[in-house]
Amino acid sequence: xxxxxxxxxxxxxxxxxxxxxxxxPRSGDLSVYWYQQSLDQGLQFLIQxxxxxxxxxxxxLERFSAQxxxxxxxxxxxxxxxxGDSALYFCASSAGQGGxxxxxxxxxxxxTVT
Amino acid sequence: TQLxxxxxxxxxxxxxxxLTVYCNSSSVFSSLQWYRQxxxxxxxxxxxxxxxxxxxxxxRLTFQFGDARKDSSLHITAAQTGDTGLYLxxxxxxxxxxxxxxxxxxxxxxxx
Numbered sequence: 001x002x003x004x005x006x007x008x009x010x011x012x013x014x015x016x017x018x019x020x021x022x023x024x025p026r027s028g029d030l031s032v033y034w035y036q037q038s039l040d041q042g043l044q045f046l047i048q049x050x051x052x053x054x055x056x057x058x059x060x061l062e063r064f065s066a067q068x069x070x071x072x073x074x075x076x077x078x079x080x081x082x083x084g085d086s087a088l089y090f091c092a093s094s095a096g097q098g099g100x101x102x103x104x105x106x107x108x109x110x111x112t113v114t
Numbered sequence: 115t116q117l118x119x120x121x122x123x124x125x126x127x128x129x130x131x132x133l134t135v136y137c138n139s140s141s142v143f144s145s146l147q148w149y150r151q152x153x154x155x156x157x158x159x160x161x162x163x164x165x166x167x168x169x170x171x172x173x174r175l176t177f178q179f180g181d182a183r184k185d186s187s188l189h190i191t192a193a194q195t196g197d198t199g200l201y202l203x204x205x206x207x208x209x210x211x212x213x214x215x216x217x218x219x220x221x222x223x224x225x226x
Contacts, residue, residue, distance in 0.1 A: 100145045
């Protein structure tokens with residue numbers, strides 16, 4: 001058990017809809033990362049927050065947004081969903097904010113857009 | 115953009131065989147991490163290597179970081195069915211401040 005909790009585990013929705021994915025980091029970790037995993041693209045970094053502030057941005061679409069709350073949990077909002085957004089979305093946390101800190105991953109949210 | 119290429123993409127072997135998977139880049143990394151991911155779960159960290167030429171062993175798994183810190187390899191001795199999974203390498207940027215970049219992984223299947 002990594003200590004990172006993601007909900008929901010599965011999500012099925014229609015094109016054009018909006019969904020929110022939730023992540024609770026491991027106790028004591030200040031950094032939260034969001035990754036998208038698809039078969040052809042692998043694990044793609046979306047965005048990182050550290051102690052409530054946006055720290056780094058990757059290949060995140062403008063239709064997607066995220067935030068980290070004072071209690072350090074994070075939410076990833078996906079709007080105007082398209083078929084191509086179907087993927088596994090992982091949250092990870094780490095104690096530090098740099099790229100050398102080991103990541104602890106949740107078990108992901110499988111999003112299916114129909 | 116730093117890219118990590120992993121090879122082979124797929125590998126299917128018999129139990130008891132040895133194997134090596136590779137992680138290559140044209141970029142220098144401050145560290146290299148290896149993760150294993152099983153179906154329905156998130157990646158789990160196996161090891162971190164930080165020094166060029168470093169070798170780390172984890173039971174039957176041997177990890178090596180290239181001298182120039184641009185590549186890494188994972189060698190498994192006498193593979194077992196429990197080694198089945200997706201092996202991902204991830205590199206920390208040279209400055210150490212950028213988020214990890216992941217390769218696409220090697221999907222290993224060990225058959226009894």
